[in-house]
Amino acid sequence: MSAPDRSTLLRAAAARAVLEVTDKGHTLESAVAMAARELPAGDRAALQAIAFGTIRSLLRLQPAIASLANRDWSKTAAPVRALLLTGVFELEDAATPPHAVVTSTVEAVRVLGQPKAAGYVNALLRRWQRERASALFAADRSPAGQSAHPNWLVQAIERDWHERAPEIFTANNARAPLWLRVNLLRTTREAFLASLSAAGIGAAPCAWLPSAVRLDEPCPVEAIPGFVEGLCSVQDAAAQVTPYLLTSPLAADSGAAPPLHVLDACAAPGGKTGHLLEAFPTATVVALDDDATRAARIDENLARLGLASRATVMVADAAEPSTWWDGRRFDRIVLDVPCSGTGVIRRHPDIRLLRRPTDIAGFVATQERLLTVLWPLLAPGGLLLYASCSVLKAENGLLLRRFLRETPEAVDVTESARLTLEALPAVVSSGLPGLVLLPGAADQDGFGYAVLRRQTDGKQ
Ligand SMILES: C[S@@+](CC[C@H](N)C(=O)[O-])C[C@H]1O[C@@H](n2cnc3c(N)ncnc32)[C@H](O)[C@@H]1O
Known part of the structure; x- marks a missing residue:
């Protein structure tokens, strides 16, 4: 038998990457990087497109394919399932002629050690070509199948965003711009x-x-x-909002004389650190991250931007100031919290498969702890920017409302701060502090922001 050709190896690699996510719980980025090692450099972009596209549409394609399969989908060997998903994604995507997709996908069963499944894969892909409309109709019967999001996330987004939920699902299913x-x-x-x-x-x-x-x-x-x-x-544009919200007219009466002393508490890979240094040319920034590998990327990015001399980068747990704080209060604190990532699903489509509903409470506990521990490090009159790439109210407004109720000297000044960006397409939830950028609005990611000011003398 002849050796598999490049297009067959590409399909096998894409199926392997999908399998790493669905069956082993690895991130899609790491799965694609691993699978790419088996391919020539020229095929890596195609691998990325197939694997990302398949994961993005998996929760819609899976019930649709299962409705056509004449055997129990859950009993089909995992590599065959992954291959069928990538094959059907490619047929739907239409970037490659259908006959080429079917031929290479069927050939790939051998590379994946499933030679007996060749006939089954061939028959199912051909059936898909004939009956795709009715198969997708079957998937559309459930909210999860229709939106390509897991049920718990459909419910959470609908509960928080009501009539705007469909636009969030649509944005999450689109390819992100650069x-x-x-x-x-x-x-x-x-x-x-x-x-x-x-x-x-x-x-x-x-x-x-x-x-x-x-x-x-x-x-x-x-x-x-x-x-x-x-x-x-x-x-992303949504992440570039940070320094503008901290440049509000409020800064003038915050009592902070330049140069500003800034804390970027959860800083890696340094996107916001670099932007803060660019936007406040005399500021010094303490940038922390508790993940040493990720923290090294802050150094790399600041070196590339020529900004390293004004930053102190530390590998440290922000929630344990006794291990890293020198006692000098900060004029500005940026707290870009670890979160569910539900605002950036279009960039990280695997979030919808890897995240569990029970994860949310854990994120909220961490976010509350970081906010509570870091607040006293803010100078009176200073501003703290809370940021998350989640669209869930639990990780934004609800948490902030609790914090504000318990912290009398903290005042929500988001509304005044956002005046610096008049055309910002933000949503403000009545009764909740902060603002939310919904994913896809003006083609940006989803983000939650709040600007909190520390009162100086009991007055705002
Ligand atoms: C949303 S990312 C930060 C993105 C970054 N601000 C940027 O703009 O490039 C959250 C970061 O928080 C870090 N992190 C999580 N818990 C932390 C803690 N207790 N102390 C410091 N960093 C933490 C994670 O390693 C992760 O890099």
Whole structure:
């Protein structure tokens, strides 16, 4: 028998990556990186597209395929299930001619050690081509199948966002765009856009954020002029809101004389740290992360941006200040909490498969602890920015409301702070502090933000 060709190896690698997520609970990013080692460099983008697309639509495709299978889907060997999912995703995606998808996917059963399943896979993929509409109709009968989200998450998002829930599901199922943050210390956005245009890269400026640029099509960072030299960073527009909220008119009466002393408490890989240093040119930032591997990326990113000299990067548990704090209070604290990631599902589609409903309470406990422990480190008159990439109210407004009730000197000033970004497409929930950016609104990620001010003398 002849050796498998490249397109067969690609399908087998994609199925392996899917399997690593569904059966072993690994992240999609690590699964794709592992599977990519088996492939020539030229096939890695295709691997990424198939694996990400399959995971993104898995909870819709799985019941649809199962409705056509003439054997018990749950008893089908796991590699065969993964292969069928990638094959059907590719047929739906239509980036490759259907006959090529079917041929390579059927061949891939041998690479995966399932040669006896070739006939079954072939028959099912051909049946899909004929009966896809009725199969998808069957999947659409359940909210999970229709939205490609697990039931618990459908319920949580519908409970929090009511009539806006469908737009969140749609945004989560779309491919994310590539946003850049221009390093305004080193260039202007106009000059940067001109350099992109000269390189043949289409891009548009964000209407409400002076630093943000959205590429028409994602491309490798190495192809972006000035990236290696630190003229820009990859950062979603929703994440670029941070320093603007801290530059509000409130800063003037916060009692903080420049240079600002800033804490970035959960900082890796340093996206917000870099932006804070760019936006506050005389500020010094203490950047913490309790994960040493991730913290090393803060150093790398700041070195690339030429900003390392104004930052102190430490591997430390932010919730244990006795191990890292020198006793000098901060004028600004950014607390970008570990969270469910339910606002960034379009970038990390595996979140919907890996996250469990019981995880949320654990995240909330950590978030509350970090907020409570770090609050006393804020100077009177200073501002604390709470940020999460979750759209769930439990991790944003509900938690903040409890904190504000228990902390008399903390005042929610989000509403005044957001005036610096008038056109920001934010949602404010009545009765809850902070604001939420819903995923997909203006093509940005989902995020929760709140700006809290520490009162100086009992007055706001
Ligand atoms: C949402 S990510 C931060 C993203 C980052 N602010 C950025 O903009 O690039 C949350 C980070 O918190 C870190 N983390 C979680 N618990 C922590 C703790 N107790 N102390 C310090 N860092 C923590 C995680 O390792 C993770 O890197």
